[in-house]
Amino acid sequence: MEFSVKSGSPEKQRSACIVVGVFEPRRLSATAEQLDKISDGFISNLLRRGDLEGKPGQMLLLHHVPNVLSERVLLVGCGKERELDERQYKQIISKTISKLNETGSMEAVCFLTELHVKGRDSYWKVRQAVETTESSLYTFDAMKSKKDETRRPLRKLVFNVPTRRELAIGEQAINHGLAVAHGTKLCKDVANMPPNVCNPAYLASQAKQMAEQYQKLQVRTVGEEQMAELGMHAYLAVGRGSENESIMTVMTYNGATDANAKPIVLVGKGLTFDSGGISLKPGEAMDEMKYDMGGAAGVLGTMRALCELDLNINVVAVLAGCENMPDGKSYRPGDILTTMSGQTVEVLNTDAEGRLVLCDALTYVEQFDPDVVIDTATLTGACVIALGKHATGMLANQNSLAHDLTAAGEASGDRCWRLPLWDDYADQLDSPFADMSNLGGRAAGTITAALFLSKFTKKYHWAHLDVAGTAWNSGANKGSTGRPVPILTQYLLGRAGQSSVE
Structure with missing residues (x-):
């Protein structure tokens, strides 16, 4: 268009x-x-x-x-x-x-x-x-043998503004809108792919294709062998039952004039299929568990928008690719895992796997000396109950970061709502056998999941976006929404001083 x-x-x-x-x-x-x-x-x-x-x-x-x-x-x-x-x-x-x-x-x-x-x-x-x-x-017909085609589709659209003085504003708005739209489309395309195509290696391949297009972007991958050397045993445990190797994709965008400027780090949960593992999910709507990599798809789409906008900031993105399947090698309820941070976790439910992948990824990104870290994940069904499909749940350990994300959500129309990250809830994660458990019970499930992650984010300013209710739609209009690409891109625009026309 x-x-x-x-x-x-x-x-x-x-x-x-x-x-x-x-x-x-x-x-x-x-x-x-x-x-x-x-x-x-x-x-x-x-x-x-x-x-x-x-x-x-x-x-x-x-x-x-x-x-x-x-x-x-x-x-x-x-x-x-x-x-x-x-x-x-x-x-x-x-x-x-x-x-x-x-x-x-x-x-x-x-x-x-x-x-x-x-x-x-x-x-x-x-x-x-x-x-x-x-x-x-937008349509997703990549897997259809016969595609519906509009005979004379709309190809060109001109928007009128009241005065000539606003032409520059309108052009900037088009540039920003197209970047967000292209990033959102990539997010949708990747998330809508079936899980027999979109696995952790596929996420990595999409990132590498992007790096071939943009000079400021470099991509490398961390496989299971290197994860073991790094002590990422929580991450590795989740993927043990799958035939598909767990792969963490690291995307580095260097756009700041000061090469030493601290990067903004984005981390996306990339469970390309989540069966629940040994704690198997009910069969109904399990096909939608291909969307459990919505966080990683959102981060990938945001990086596409960032590259197109060519912003003058440094950003590191981590796609935490993994698949959670039941198998003789799968991790079990009752297992105790040692995370990359050295903290131990008792597994109470193998379907609370996203936090186990993310906790090691959040420890991994300490090496980048980040300015801020934002993770995004389809983490808890509790967030769907709390906020429905309209608002993303947001929790943060720093008020200014929370404020900036809220403002980015309002500006972009991709809104979030802050939930408390109080220590009052911490005892729900207590374990008699390990430093913590991976499950806090039914009450305040979104908060206790974020509190779990917060134990691995003490060394930097951090925010968590729970997109379980906003990353995809169910029913007749089933499909990825492309969120949280708009809010993340708007946040990056703000950090680059381009939240609106200059």
Whole structure:
């Protein structure tokens, strides 16, 4: 898809389609009023006859509107003008793109970016329109022998901004939005791959392909032999029952002008399939456990966005690839594992495996002397119960980092909600036989899982994003959401001083 911005009057646009808004009840937006005026009331006459009320998402496609140069005019219902908020704006954009793609309009000029959205500027409206457009057009058909193809798909979209002064803002918004969209697409593509294709080696191959494209990115892998030498016995235990080797992929992006600048470290849980191991999961929806590498897919997608944005920061990303399967060699409930940090863990449930992989990865990244570390993981079903599919759970050992992530979530629309990391919950992890257990019980499961990880993050500022509820959708629309690429990319933009147009 090709995006651009311009500032101009609708009557001067020669395009396959012009998109304008109509508010409820039958109130024309400013741009629609201009078209109505030059068409001698053609549009308002249609509305008076009841062809469109203006309810959110209603569509009316008009052909050959008098005195309008464009072939079509698409009227889009936007609801009540004073109630247009972020969520409704993105829903309207999504429905508009779907409609345009059906009409055979291969290009369009969209004036919806001129609508007033509470508390949001042109940069936000254009960027969200780009990201929403790409998301609306996304399909995953890599494994289908017959692919559905749109005969005349939408290929070019022009967003109008109110004044020429905002053209630079709009162009920056497109650049940022495209980078996030491309990173999100990579995240979705990798996460949606079946587990017989997407294993730890596949994650590594995707990272290596990216490194071939971008000079500032280097990739290396840590296999089981090296993990054993490093003492990563918790990580190794989880993958013991699988035929697929556990592989930790390390991606290093050097973009800072100061080569010695401390890196931001991103760690993604990469359980390419989680059967639960000996503590076997129920069979229902077990196919969705291919998404247990959603954290690693999100980190991989974020690195794609980072490389495209060419930000002036240093970032290290770790994809903690592993597979948890039942086998004669699998680790068991009751086993005691020695982690890379030297701390010991009693295994109470082999389905609480993500934290065992992550704890060694979090110890491993100490060597980079990180400025901050952010891990992201589909870690706990408790987070789904607590926050549903709308907000990512966030816990942190430093307030400023938590604040920055919350702000990045609000700015990107990929929101998170902070949960407490209080020591009051710590005794739930007590073990009579080891330094700790890997399970804290049913109560406050997201918090106790993060508290477990916090025991391995004492040497740096750290935040944990639990994306168990937000990384994928179930049901008829099953598939990866691409989260948390937007929030992580927005955080990196902020750290590089480019959270909005400069």
